[in-house]
Amino acid sequence: MSPQQVQTFFSTLRAANPRPQTELEYSSVFECLAAVLLSAQATDVGVNKATRGLFALANTPAAILALGEEGLAHEIRTVGLYRTKAKNLIATCRILLEQHGGEVPRSQEALEALPGVGRKTANVVLNVAFGEPTMAVDTHIFRVSNRTGLAPGKTPLAVEQALLKRVPNEFLVDAHHWLILHGRYVCQARKPQCERCAVHHCCDRKLET
Template sequence: MNRQQIQTFFETLRRANPSPQTELEYASVFELLAAVLLSAQATDVGVNKATRRLFVVANTPQKMLDLGEERLAEFIKTIGLYKTKARNLYATCRILVEQHGGQVPRSREALEALPGVGRKTANVVLNVAFGEATMAVDTHIFRVSNRTGLAPGKNVLEVEQQLLARVPAEFLVDAHHWLILHGRYVCQARRPLCERCAVVSECDSAPLAGAR
């Protein structure tokens, strides 16, 4: 995908969805952090189902500490790996209270020091909560970036670096939302829906998919 194709690709996605948002439900930076931490290897729908109940009783780090790890685990037991996630989230809440005054830090280094928070989670928080131009490369973005030729890479870090280098600045803040949604609903893993893809004319793999 060349520079003009990339420009057209994102202009098309922007016209279709001018203000893309995460599908995780949250009402504060802490709720966002908790939801993203819980979303690893889980669907946003499943996470939202659990957090709708959890956040009613514990929507701050201190309230989650007061809840206790065992009760926290009960609230999220419908999510995969819930015991590990409960342990990590509880430990994260303790660090937030003891080291950050109960607030979610804005620096990547501080975010990645939290249990259960890796580079992808930190990127989501930095982007969604603080408006930074980061790329949280999940399986959808990795697939779309490679399949379309937008930002090929052998691993998530390579794809992230390629995206930051190749996506025009005007699209950077919203780009990861557009790519996730495109991968989730159109450029799907087993069978990409090329016949309903608005950006098929810019895709390097479209001829292979019989779309041209």
């Protein structure tokens, strides 16, 4: 995409959805972190079903730590890889209490030091919970960036760096959400819905019928 096409691409997405939001349900920064940690290789719908019960029972690092690993695993048993996630979330809660006063840190380095939190998860938390202009490249963003010609790259990190350079500043905070939602509901993996895509005129891929 040319710079003008990139501008048009995001202007169009913004016009259709001025205030995009994550589909994960949360009511605090810690709940956001926990939900994102649980969402790896799982759907937002599935995570929300699990966290509604979990957060009603325990929604702070201390409360989740009090559940213990087995108690937490029971609450999130419907989520994929729940035993590993329970172990990581318990360890994360312990670190938050011991090293951060029970608060979620606001730095990439400190977030990535938490068990189960990689670069993508850290970027999601920084963007969603703190409003930082980060770019968390998941499978949807990776696909959309490459397929459309927006920010081609062979690795998620390469795509992240390309997006941060190519996306105009006015769109950066919300770009992560627009791209995920576009990939989830329109520019889908198996059959992209090109015929109803509002930004197909900016795309490198020819319109499919």
